[in-house]
Amino acid sequence: MVVNMLKVWLGRLGMAAVGLLILWAVQTYMLPRLNDYYQIILINAGIAIILAVSLNLINGITGQFSLGHAGFMAIGAYVAAYFTKEVGSQMVDPLNFTLGLLVGALAAGFAGLLVGLPSLRLRGDYLAIVTLGFNQIIVSIIRNLKVVGDASGYTNIPRFTNFAWTFGLVFLCILTVRNLATSNLGRSMRAVRDDEIAAEAAGINTTQIKVLAFVFSAMWAGVGGALQAHFIQYANPTDFSFLKSVEIVVSVVLGGLGSITGAALAAVGLKVLEEVMRSVPGVIWTCLGLIALSTYWSYAKHRAEISRGVSGIIAWLAGPVISLFIVAGAYFFAYGFLESSRSQLRNILYAIILIVLMLVRPQGLLGRAEWSLKRRGTRSDKAVMQA
Structure with missing residues (x-):
């Protein structure tokens, strides 16, 4: 048992050493090439x-x-x-x-x-x-x-x-x-x-x-x-x-x-969102991404209505389509206003994004699950039960 424990700790120390080496290499050779x-x-x-x-x-x-x-x-x-x-x-x-x-x-x-x-x-x-x-x-x-x-x-x-x-x-x-x-x-x-x-x-x-x-x-x-x-x-x-x-x-x-x-x-x-929204194009792309995520997350809520026919699909897509028209209208017809007041609008839009995300995804991005390369969506509580 002592030998097995020693192997485990040696393996962990080896992984830590490799990790430190990678960080040193990135800091020394890759970071200097990256913009400040x-x-x-x-x-x-x-x-x-x-x-x-x-x-x-x-x-x-x-x-x-x-x-x-x-x-x-x-x-x-x-x-x-x-x-x-x-x-x-x-x-x-x-x-x-x-x-x-x-x-x-x-x-x-x-x-x-x-x-x-x-x-x-x-x-x-x-x-x-x-x-x-x-x-x-x-x-x-x-x-x-x-x-x-x-x-x-x-x-x-x-x-x-x-x-x-x-x-x-x-x-x-x-x-x-x-x-x-x-x-x-x-x-x-x-x-x-x-x-x-x-x-x-x-x-x-x-x-x-x-x-x-x-x-x-x-x-x-x-x-x-x-x-x-x-x-x-x-x-x-x-x-x-x-x-x-x-x-x-x-x-x-x-x-x-x-x-x-x-x-x-x-x-x-x-x-990243704070930095992206410093420019008007960044704000527009952020809005489009939010609309896409909201549409995806709201699918489960409208699944029963969608299965009934066209009326259900319209009910599901009405909000996203209207939002797209509003974003497109703001970009093509109010770009000057957005550019001149982007610092004030940035804080307002930041709050709106958080509100929308909480409305369409109240449990958060992952809920209580953990993202994993081996098995996405594994719940942390299940992992605890199996440990």
Whole structure:
């Protein structure tokens, strides 16, 4: 048995070494050929994945509702930035950044513990209000700390974040959350999500489970904040407001509560969508893609009507066809207006897209399923039962 365990761990270490080698090769030989603008999008998407997957552990797998993720992100960002700039500046860069990430993660996790112990006896909306209040308290404290630049922000942070660091931590985040979700602890988290009273009756310490989920999630939020601060070389309290927490929650809900790959895909999709909609052609293509997806997802709802004849097909396609005419009319007859007011319309359209997606796909992109190369649509709960 010891020999088998040794083989398993050697195999895992070998895969990790191969992964690190691939990241190094991409960072060294491929990234320099890529436009700086696309490199920024890639790294921002990677940070968004870490934040969404970590919050999914609380909101999706454990079934709680937190609105304070940006607060933990802020703690990780400021603590890591202070360490790398003021404490570890004499160290070699990789060691300095590694220790900074670790210190930031531990600080965020400790904050999660402090918030979790008194507040996670609450449920639902009450827990959301407490975590929202925590987010506001953290931002207010940072805004008045002169040692980290108070309201002006913390500047001259060393730039350590790159593609290799970001996506190495992305894979580690997804792997650890996935392993946690399929462990005995993950089964207990799902039991709390499905029926907290029944879980308590079965002997599960629900408060302890929720605190552990909160601490683990907060640590990864701190890592995400540290990566962001060491990428843009600046940290400001306004970057970690309530709206940032909402943005992360939207990624989790849109991807599917409980789906790790769904949260990751939604985080990437929303970051790309923000950039695509900076131009009018991008807005038009986004609208056309949304109409196509809505038509596809609404087919199941209209299947019975479609089988009855032409009237059912008309009922199914009426909305998409009208939407196509509206988009075409706006493009051909109101292009100048769209061009002049695209910054305002971009935010409105972004909200409309999210509303439409939630109406036609309320369970999210993947629901509770996980995307897999071997078998698409495998439900994570079934995978847990088979493990």
